[in-house]
Amino acid sequence: MKVLPPTLRPKKRYLAFELIAESPISRDELIREIFSAASHLLGDVGASECAIRLLAFEESNGVVRCESDRTENTRAVLASITSIKGKRVLFHVLGISGTVLGATKKYLEGADVFSPQNSHI
Amino acid sequence: MAEPLFYDLSIHLKSEDPVVLKKLSNLAQHLGYSGIAINSVDNSSKLVRSMEIDTINLLSSVELKISNASKLHGQIGKYLNKVDVITVVGGNESINRAAVENPNVDVLTRLATPKDNGFNHVLAKEAADHNVAISFDLGDIIHLRGGRRVHSLMNFRKNLLLVRKYDVPFILTSNAVSIFDMRAPREMIALAALFGMTREEAISGLSETPGAIALKKNHSPGYIMEGVLELDSSSVSDDLRGEHV
Numbered sequence: 001m002k003v004l005p006p007t008l009r010p011k012k013r014y015l016a017f018e019l020i021a022e023s024p025i026s027r028d029e030l031i032r033e034i035f036s037a038a039s040h041l042l043g044d045v046g047a048s049e050c051a052i053r054l055l056a057f058e059e060s061n062g063v064v065r066c067e068s069d070r071t072e073n074t075r076a077v078l079a080s081i082t083s084i085k086g087k088r089v090l091f092h093v094l095g096i097s098g099t100v101l102g103a104t105k106k107y108l109e110g111a112d113v114f115s116p117q118n119s120h121i
Numbered sequence: 122m123a124e125p126l127f128y129d130l131s132i133h134l135k136s137e138d139p140v141v142l143k144k145l146s147n148l149a150q151h152l153g154y155s156g157i158a159i160n161s162v163d164n165s166s167k168l169v170r171s172m173e174i175d176t177i178n179l180l181s182s183v184e185l186k187i188s189n190a191s192k193l194h195g196q197i198g199k200y201l202n203k204v205d206v207i208t209v210v211g212g213n214e215s216i217n218r219a220a221v222e223n224p225n226v227d228v229l230t231r232l233a234t235p236k237d238n239g240f241n242h243v244l245a246k247e248a249a250d251h252n253v254a255i256s257f258d259l260g261d262i263i264h265l266r267g268g269r270r271v272h273s274l275m276n277f278r279k280n281l282l283l284v285r286k287y288d289v290p291f292i293l294t295s296n297a298v299s300i301f302d303m304r305a306p307r308e309m310i311a312l313a314a315l316f317g318m319t320r321e322e323a324i325s326g327l328s329e330t331p332g333a334i335a336l337k338k339n340h341s342p343g344y345i346m347e348g349v350l351e352l353d354s355s356s357v358s359d360d361l362r363g364e365h366v
Contacts, residue, residue: 020148020301022301040266040267041315072310072311072314073311073314073315075307075308075311076262076308076311076312076314076315078308079263079304079308079309079311079312080262080263080312082263082264082301082302083301088299088301089301090300090301090302090303090304091308092151092152092305092308093305093307093308
């Protein structure tokens with residue numbers, strides 16, 4: 001099959017984030033909470049327009065993909081997440097990029113992650 | 122353009138432990154804030170004193186929860202010279218009215234009554250005249266779910282309309298009770314966009330307006346009262362003096 005021409009491909013944005021949490025969060029728990037928060041805040045229609053998808057997530061850093069014209073809504077969805085499975089969390093979007101590589105390189109590599117358990121508090 | 126300095130004027134702390142304060146100011150700095158106001162619950166014997174930890178400006182603030190509008194004046198007198206930011210919790214027509222008519226009040230917060238948004242064109246005009254800021258408490262959008270969030274978004278929409286029309290100062294606050302309730306300034310901007318606030322408005326609600334409130338109490342030397350400043354006689358030019366003497 002012929003590939004979809006670039007002009008027809010939906011434009012994406014990649015949000016690099018850090019998750020400041022009371023205790024470690026698993027990927028599945030996080031995905032479930034993001035989708036639940038999205039449909040609570042924007043409704044099923046709004047959530048589908050955002051096309052949110054969790055790409056990489058390791059320890060406390062990750063990348064979320066969304067539609068390019070829905071980045072503000074996606075940010076609001078992430079900000080409205082307060083706890084995952086009873087563990088309190090805080091989403092902090094570090095930066096937004098047009099490619100997953102850009103998001104990872106610019107904002108995640110060597111980023112100083114804030115952890116409440118850490119000694120610098 | 123220089124990066125704006127962001128403030129969150131409504132942070133609540135259960136303990137006044139220096140370790141907690143340090144943790145909080147570290148997080149605030151990490152998220153990109155340059156100043157936060159720590160709210161003491163009124164009647165508490167100890168007020169958090171304003172100070173600077175690292176580059177974070179910690180302001181002292183008091184949140185007045187009053188049962189009766191007539192008590193407002195006395196309560197304000199008690200804290201006027203002790204704290205940087207005086208916030209009044211609204212929630213009923215007469216308290217909201219008393220708060221916006223008092224120029225010593227810096228911020229009016231949670232003004233929605235059980236019936237409506239608790240704010241109208243009359244109060245908006247008064248608030249603009251007396252320079253009382255209206256607080257959009259984004260903690261509601263973060264923490265509430267379902268019908269109650271719908272109501273608070275509706276109230277914010279109505280308030281925004283009035284605030285635009287009458288040029289009322291407004292601020293965005295997180296109303297955080299723990300460090301996990303804080304949100305970075307850009308997340309606050311995204312949350313404010315949910316009820317129609319533009320990016321520029323949100324930035325001014327996070328930086329300029331709260332910054333002006335934070336600086337209000339830091340008077341320049343020679344300050345007497347609002348609009349009156351004692352000038353050094355040497356700094357007044359001769360021709361100006363000639364006209365009056």
